[in-house]
Amino acid sequence: MKKRIILTLLLIMVAFIFVPFIPVLSFTETHTDSPIPHYLSIKKEKNFQIIFTHTIHKTDVIENYRVFNNKEILLLSMEYSDVAIGMPSYAEEGQTLLYEDGKYTLSYDRSVLPHFTLFIGNVEDQLFLQYQQKKYDLKEGLEKGKSYLFEVKKLSLLEVMKGANLNEQ
Structure with missing residues (x-):
C-alpha cells in the first residue's frame, strides 16, 4: 500500500515537471537547433499589444491582439498615422478603416x-509588447537581427525553468 502511494506521488511530481500547463505568450528563435524559450505568463487579461516605430515613417504603429481559445491569436486592429510605404490606405473584405484625429484604425472582423513570425530589427527604433498595463522592451529581451515564432502555448515547469521570463527584464 505504501509503495502504491509513493509511486502515485512520484508520478504526480514527474507529470507536474514535464506536462505543459502554464499558459504563455511565447517567442521561439526560428533559426537555431536549440532555442531558449522566451515567454510572458498569461494571466486573466487576454488582450495585448505590439507597439513599434515604423522604420520609414518614424511614427508609432500599435497592433491590438487578444488570446483566443487559449491557443490562437486574434488580430483586432492596427493603429497608425501614415498610409505611405507599408501601411494600408484602404480596407479589404472583412476589414474596416477609420480615420479620426490624425490616426488610422484598421479593424479586422x-x-x-x-502564430506569426516577428523579426527583431537591428535598428534603434522601439519594439514593445504591452500586457496588463506594462511594456516589455523586446529589443532588450530578445536578440536583434533574429526571427522569433510568436505563439500562445503552454509550457511545462521544466521549460519555464530553462527559459527566459520577459517579466524579469
Missing part, C-alpha cells in the same frame, strides 16, 4: 492566427 475575424483574423485568427495560430
Whole structure:
C-alpha cells in the first residue's frame, strides 16, 4: 500500500515537471537547433499589444491582439498615422478603416492566427509588447537581427525553468 502511494506521488511530481500547463505568450528563435524559450505568463487579461516605430515613417504603429481559445491569436486592429510605404490606405473584405484625429484604425472582423513570425530589427527604433498595463522592451529581451515564432502555448515547469521570463527584464 505504501509503495502504491509513493509511486502515485512520484508520478504526480514527474507529470507536474514535464506536462505543459502554464499558459504563455511565447517567442521561439526560428533559426537555431536549440532555442531558449522566451515567454510572458498569461494571466486573466487576454488582450495585448505590439507597439513599434515604423522604420520609414518614424511614427508609432500599435497592433491590438487578444488570446483566443487559449491557443490562437486574434488580430483586432492596427493603429497608425501614415498610409505611405507599408501601411494600408484602404480596407479589404472583412476589414474596416477609420480615420479620426490624425490616426488610422484598421479593424479586422475575424483574423485568427495560430502564430506569426516577428523579426527583431537591428535598428534603434522601439519594439514593445504591452500586457496588463506594462511594456516589455523586446529589443532588450530578445536578440536583434533574429526571427522569433510568436505563439500562445503552454509550457511545462521544466521549460519555464530553462527559459527566459520577459517579466524579469
